[in-house]
Amino acid sequence: MFPDKIKDICSLKADFNDEAMVGLDAMQRANSTLEDFCRSYFMFHDLDASKPQSIFRYLPILSFTESYIYQLDCLNESLLHEPVGSHNVLKEAAFVSASDDVTLPSTLVTCKRKSSSAGSVHAFLTDPFRQLVLLLQRHGLMTERIGEELRGGEEYWKLERQLCSAMINKEEISIQVVMRAIHLKSFDYRVLNLLLFNVRGEKVDNIFMDFLSASEFLVEVADDLFDYEVFPPLSHSTISSKLALWFSPRALFQDDVLENNFNILRMFVRIYGPSAAPTMLARCITEGEEKYIRLLHGLDPDLSHKYQVRCEEATREGGKGSGPPLGTWNIPTIITDEELYRSNISAMSP
16 A cells, blocks of 8 residues: 555656646735735726725635745745855856756755646746636636736846846846836736636726836836845935835845845946936836826726825835825936945845
């Protein structure tokens, strides 16, 4: 009987290779995003985020999907956070193809254990959403539009690795690639909205999806400015524009320069230089806001008003309670020498 049990266990393990799974850590990380999603976008699906039954009815699929994405993002971050002195893993991962063999770095072992659904770094780099797609197909929720957004997410992670590898290795980067990456970055919100349209049997509202893309672009830029550097926290001088600040509840206290994360300000400094980067980014923000306002006016007036109220609410919760309803854009002091900055921060560490 013992060999039969071994056979059953092996068969079960083989089945799990195609089973999408998430860990508790990923679910906890996804929680704030899910809360923001429900409070910000349920209104566009004729749902009331203040009613528990509205949330819990759709929470399983939304929570699982967002947690799965966070789990994969953990693997990608671990590749980006390889020690600055050893760039080989990041450089290889930036351009890996499906035929390559990728050895799991020691720094990824813990993350891999938390992210068993990814299976291995090779699986993540070549077909990260395979198990999730199979799950959605089994439940009749997979659509070509969702597949398109998931492919966009895979492309974003690849571009992030390429750009951050180029930053560390002092290589040239393209403004076209940077803008492509920042527009792809919020793919998870678009996937969640598409899932909600599908599970409710609704036709996708393309006007809303276009508006969502414009809004999330501004959110991502604001998050990047907030996360550019946090040493010393909130004590640096700033350059303020007359534009509204889009502050996301997803923003966490992190240091993108120190951790070698994708950050639009970092990229602009590399492309345009420290003097011109703030001006060029302000121009980019202005164009983004003009597009946002144009699309906002195309929404149902009641929804438009509710969403603006939600933005003000989110801004206050993010600690921007003073000044104009949505605050101001703050461009932090430019770090002209990232290596020196990292060295100084490292020297400050106990």
